[in-house]
Amino acid sequence: MEKCMTRYALITGASSGIGLAMAEALARRGRSLILVARQRDQLESIAIELTQRFGVEVLFRACDLGEPLRLSGFLLELEEGDRQIDLLVNCAGIGTCGPFLAQDWMTEQDLIEVNILALTRLCHAIGNSMALQGGGQILNVASVAAFHPGPWMSTYYASKAYVLHFSEGLRVELKKCAVKVSVLCPGPTRTAFFRTAQLDTAKLVDSKMLMSPEEVALYTVRALEKNRAIIIPGRRNRWRAFLPRLGSRWLTRTIAGMVNKAYCPR
Numbered sequence: 001m002e003k004c005m006t007r008y009a010l011i012t013g014a015s016s017g018i019g020l021a022m023a024e025a026l027a028r029r030g031r032s033l034i035l036v037a038r039q040r041d042q043l044e045s046i047a048i049e050l051t052q053r054f055g056v057e058v059l060f061r062a063c064d065l066g067e068p069l070r071l072s073g074f075l076l077e078l079e080e081g082d083r084q085i086d087l088l089v090n091c092a093g094i095g096t097c098g099p100f101l102a103q104d105w106m107t108e109q110d111l112i113e114v115n116i117l118a119l120t121r122l123c124h125a126i127g128n129s130m131a132l133q134g135g136g137q138i139l140n141v142a143s144v145a146a147f148h149p150g151p152w153m154s155t156y157y158a159s160k161a162y163v164l165h166f167s168e169g170l171r172v173e174l175k176k177c178a179v180k181v182s183v184l185c186p187g188p189t190r191t192a193f194f195r196t197a198q199l200d201t202a203k204l205v206d207s208k209m210l211m212s213p214e215e216v217a218l219y220t221v222r223a224l225e226k227n228r229a230i231i232i233p234g235r236r237n238r239w240r241a242f243l244p245r246l247g248s249r250w251l252t253r254t255i256a257g258m259v260n261k262a263y264c265p266r
């Protein structure tokens with residue numbers, strides 16, 4: 001008799017914010033999970049809690065995705081283990097804000113390593129396994145920032161434009177191997193993101209513009225079930241993604257620069 005193999009959803013950035021809310025929403029639907037982020041203790045307590053609440057298997061792996069060698073080690077472990085991953089959620093991401101030339105280079109490099117390189121490499125490695133196993137689903141987390149340039153957060157906005165375009169391209173390429181690819185473009189969401197990006201959170205914390213990560217995750221899992229290509233939770237955010245198409249690029253980057261500058265403390 002053929003062994004019934006558990007299939008897992010692997011979520012990066014699962015220790016907080018949108019990644020954590022995705023983990024909870026998927027566990028609620030009975031999915032077994034592999035959680036990835038740097039904070040081991042945090043992952044461990046999330047794994048215990050989700051297992052207790054939803055009776056699903058939750059594995060976790062602490063890994064700094066900004067360290068290519070550590071990511072190689074993790075990918076090797078996945079390859080050697082016999083765990084099938086049929087959903088990859090690339091949610092780990094960081095932001096920086098302020099004048100590009102004044103940024104610490106290592107922080108900018110970290111952003112590119114995590115937001116672009118690690119995400120792309122995970123799609124390559126796990127996308128290949130999915131193709132071999134006859135299908136799967138990938139969700140990459142971009143942002144509404146992906147739809148236009150963002151002065152004073154230039155690398156962050158550009159990294160998310162990469163994620164959007166890369167994911168749309170992959171969606172077409174991987175269709176023939178039954179791997180579905182979607183991209184999530186959230187707008188401002190109440191998470192630790194603003195603090196780590198060193199944005200002026202005092203102006204944002206009470207803002208009605210913020211969605212909760214749980215709202216974002218619920219909208220996203222429903223959209224994933226419908227295999228939506230580009231997932232934008234919230235009507236306001238869908239407008240924000242659409243409006244740059246109407247105006248000139250000059251106008252769009254000028255307005256985005258004014259808004260971002262207001263939120264950057266430097």
Ligand SMILES: NC(=O)c1ccc[n+]([C@@H]2O[C@H](COP(=O)([O-])OP(=O)(O)OC[C@H]3O[C@@H](n4cnc5c(N)ncnc54)[C@H](OP(=O)(O)O)[C@@H]3O)[C@@H](O)[C@H]2O)c1
Nearest residue numbers: 013015016017018037038039065092093143188189191193
């Ligand atoms: N919040 C927003 O307004 C917003 C809007 C649009 C898009 N997004 C995107 O949504 C995604 C999730 O962000 P969030 O808002 O949920 O922020 P968050 O609460 O700060 O979550 C970021 C996650 O990424 C993980 N992470 C960061 N650096 C990592 C590294 N080097 N290696 C492994 N994991 C790393 C963090 O875990 P550890 O610290 O444990 O490593 C954490 O789990 C990001 O891609 C972000 O760009 C956020």
